[in-house]
Amino acid sequence: MVRLVAAALVIFGMSGCTADPPPVAAAPAERPRPVMASAPSASAPRAIVVTGPVTVEExxxxxxxRSGVIVAMPVDVDSEVEKDQVMARLDARQLEADRATAEHKAESVDADLKNWESELQVKEADLRRAEAMHKAGISTQEAYDHSIYEVTASKYEVxxxxxxxxxxxxNVRSIDLELEKTQIVAPFRGxxxxxxxxxxxxVTVGEKLFRVVGRSSLEVRFTLPAEDARLLRRGDVVTVSATAxxxxxxxxxVTHLSPVIDPGSGTIEVVATVKxxxxxxxxxTIASIRIAGAR
Structure with missing residues (x-):
């Protein structure tokens, strides 16, 4: 047994004295792992860009x-107008003649009224005299009753x-109103x-003559999906641009948020006033509107 151990030690020593150690295989290089982009947090703000038309309140x-022929048109496209400024006139000669006739009729009726008021005063004086004579026994009851009838009839006539x-x-005022309709005026400054x-x-009644745009602030109107309705409240600020x-x-x-959702499109309407x-x-024109992010 001792001999076997000694022989093993001799063999081990001889192997340790060799000049070159046996080669060691190199470990394979580790491949880089792909980096996965992290998903955005559900609470991170997000921006939404929508489009909508630019309008003005005025x-x-x-x-x-009223119907008629345009006889004057002192304004044209790009003309600046003030409130109640005349933009066109219709032929009003017939109305002017009708007004003159109506005014003469009113004056005649007024004269008749004054005449009947004077007649009533005379009848009332006759009644007072007839009453005094009746109390004195000078006139009959029939004469007194006749005076009462005359006064009553005169009052009804008045x-x-x-x-x-x-x-x-x-009637005169009605014709004046029709005359006003022959003058087409600006509804506001613009x-x-x-x-x-x-x-x-x-032109006929209801026919369009002019379009007037006021000097009020510009507005943008756009819609948002129902699920994004929480993004905005009245008074919030959005960004508006003429380009994308x-x-x-x-x-x-934001000045207006529709209180209901359109069942056809599932959207709400929003109106914002441009600064x-x-x-x-x-x-x-169509503007681009950017909503900064969710609440």
């Missing part, structure tokens, strides 16, 4: 309130004439953006 199509006078004056008719044209890249922008304050006017941000 924007109105002025229509004809009331009738007063009604006729009011009717005649109302600029004429469109003209639909020309001088000499016959928001190279130039202006803040706008500053930008080049290209004019009524009728």
């Amino acid at each position: 924007q109105l199509d002025v229509v004809a309130l 009331e009738r004439q007063r009604g006729d006078e009011l009717s005649a004056k109302d 600029v004429v953006s469109q003209r639909y008719v020309r001088q000499g044209q016959y 890249d928001f190279s130039e922008s202006t803040p706008a304050s 500053d006017r930008l080049p290209g941000l004019i009524p009728g």
